[in-house]
Amino acid sequence: MKLYNTLTRQIDEFKPQNPPEVKIYTCGPTVYDYMHIGNWFTFIRYDLLMRTLLAEGFKPTWVMNITDVGHLTSDADSGEDKLAAKAKREGKTAWEIANLYTKYFENGLKKLNFITPNYMPKATANIPEQISFIQKLEAKGYTYQINDGIYYDTSKFPRYRDFANLELDEIQPGARVEYNPQKRNASDFALWKFSPKNVKRDMEWESPWGKGFPGWHIECSAMCLKYLGPTLDIHSGGIDHIPVHHTNEIAQSEALTEQPLARFWVHTNHILMNNVKISKSLGNTITLEDLADKGYSPEALRLLVLESHYRSQSKFSWNSLASAQARLLRYKNFAVRRFQPTGSDQLMPPKMISYLANDLNTPKALAELEAWLDLAESKTLQLGSIENAISLIDQLLGLNLAGVKDIPGTTKDLIAKREQARKQQKWDLADALRNDLQNAGIVVLDTPNGPIWQYLN
Ligand SMILES: [Zn+2]
Structure with a gap:
């Protein structure tokens, strides 16, 4: 399996530390509002x-954190806590x-038929781990204290700019609201923030440095270490996080x-609507409920996502x-x-995995599926061939085709009656029955092998 690795900036062969185990971490949601389709x-x-x-035979352990404290309205340790x-x-x-x-x-993960992460730890449920992490950094001389918290001194970590190829000079202190002038370097960031004086926060904890709450970044470092150990096989998140x-x-x-935090870094690109990013701050968000109101299923959204490649900007x-x-x-x-009479043709399921295993090329995998369907629709397939294909499509794409329901017996009776009317050349009756079926959301196709019904929507 091949994956683009942000660390090396190329598509590399994916090899975990202890195959077939894969330690994978995804930066999860900040739970202060409804998730919108950009998040999904x-x-x-x-x-x-x-x-x-x-599908490639790996045994992944997937950790996705829940950020429920400390993510400030500006990523630069200023502004208010979003929650x-x-x-x-x-x-x-x-x-x-x-x-x-x-x-x-x-609930959204369920609606969208997600594979459930093995762990979804909350930042607030891992405060001692974060405090202990900061204490260890303190003991190694990476931290300093100023009036509003404990900060990480990025000048002590010489490779600080490597990952993002950041030009530190480009970080303009003045460009950020409430920049704390006591910070030693513009890129330094908070590990622990003190509760404001005379203010009782809903979420605050005692620490060796005073009452407060963790900075946003430390939760991920602490939980990666706790749940997966010092080195992940894959660390993933949005491109904004780089x-x-x-x-x-x-x-x-x-x-x-x-030790290296991760062997592979996988980042997803933005999604745009009318050429602008979908984000809460721009007020152009759409939720799963908005989609349902307009008659769209979560599976349709899932399929739309897969139509574009994760490293391209999708629209x-x-x-x-x-x-x-x-x-x-x-x-x-x-x-x-x-659910319908089947034939004797056999067909191997579509070979989507070869495309997915090549840097998750979902557009090509879907093209393969469509070409396969062209072929499948021209055949009278054996039941086994149909079931194998459905099971593979669901396994790889999560479209829940196995959950598509059969029609009730009364509708099947209508189809049989229409077929009989056709055989008796009672065309008016056959047409009337066809209309009844359409009103029930069913269309009947007359094929050389007899009638086949399909859903209209
Ligand atoms: Zn993170």
């Missing part, structure tokens, strides 16, 4: 990576906000363990979603052939 695009990509690893700000606006506690949107996220969050994770983890439009839903209907109508 990213996570569906990692579900696809998991499915490909499994605290939301809690204030909604008259709830930060704990209530975290609970609400964590459940919402977990210059700050992942660079900081590397600085923290590698300073502590003196969302309602038209492209409608095309994906039409494409999905074709797959579903292949799946319902297992």
Whole structure:
């Protein structure tokens, strides 16, 4: 299996440390609002990576964290805690906000038919681990204290700029709100933030340095170490994370363990709508509920995601979603052939895995599937061939074709009656029955091997 590795900036053969085990970590959601399709695009990509690893015979352990504290409105340790700000606006506690949107996220994973991560640790449930991590960095001389917290001194980690190829001079302190002038270097970041004086935060903990809460980056370093050990096989996240969050994770983890944090770094590109990024701050977000209101299924969104490559900028439009839903209907109508009289033709399932195992080339895998369907639709397939294909498509793409339901017996009776009317040349009756079937969302195709029914939508 081959994967593009951000670390080497090329497509490399993927070899985990202890095959077939794969230690994989994904930077998860910050649970302060409803997930939007931009978020889901990213996570569906990692579900696809998991499915490909499994199909390739690997045994992945997947950790995805839940950020429920410490992610500030600016990635640069300034502004408000996103959860605290939301809690204030909604008259709830930060704990209530975290609970609400964590459940919402977990529910979305189910709706979208995700492979469940093995661990989904919350930042707030791993505070001692984060404090201990910071203490160890402190003992090694990487930290310093200023008025609002404990900071990581990036000048002590000479490879700091390597990962992102950052020009540190380009980080303009003035460009960031509430920049703390006590910081030694513009790129230094908070490990522990003190609770503001005279303010009781909903989420705050005692620490050796004073009451406060962890910075955003330290949770990932602490949880990678706790759940997967010093070196991951794959660390993944959105492309936005490269210059700050992942660079900081590397600085923290590698300073502590003196081992590489990850062998492979996999990053997904943005999704654009009308040529702008989909993001909460731009107010152009769409949720799964918005899709459902317009009659689109979660599987249609999943298919739309897979139509583009994870390293390219993908585009969302309602038209492209409608095309994906039409494409999905074709797959579903292949799946319902297992409920109908089948033939004797045998066909091997589509060879999508060869494309997926080559840097997750989903566009080519889907093209292969479509070409295979052209062939399959021209044949009267054996039941086994149909079932094998459905099971493989579901395993690799997570489209839940096995969940497509049979029609009720009463609808089947209508189909039989129409067939009988046709044989007796009662054309008016046959047409009337065809209309009844259409009203029930079913179309009947008359083939040389008899009638075949399909869903209309
Ligand atoms: Zn992270």
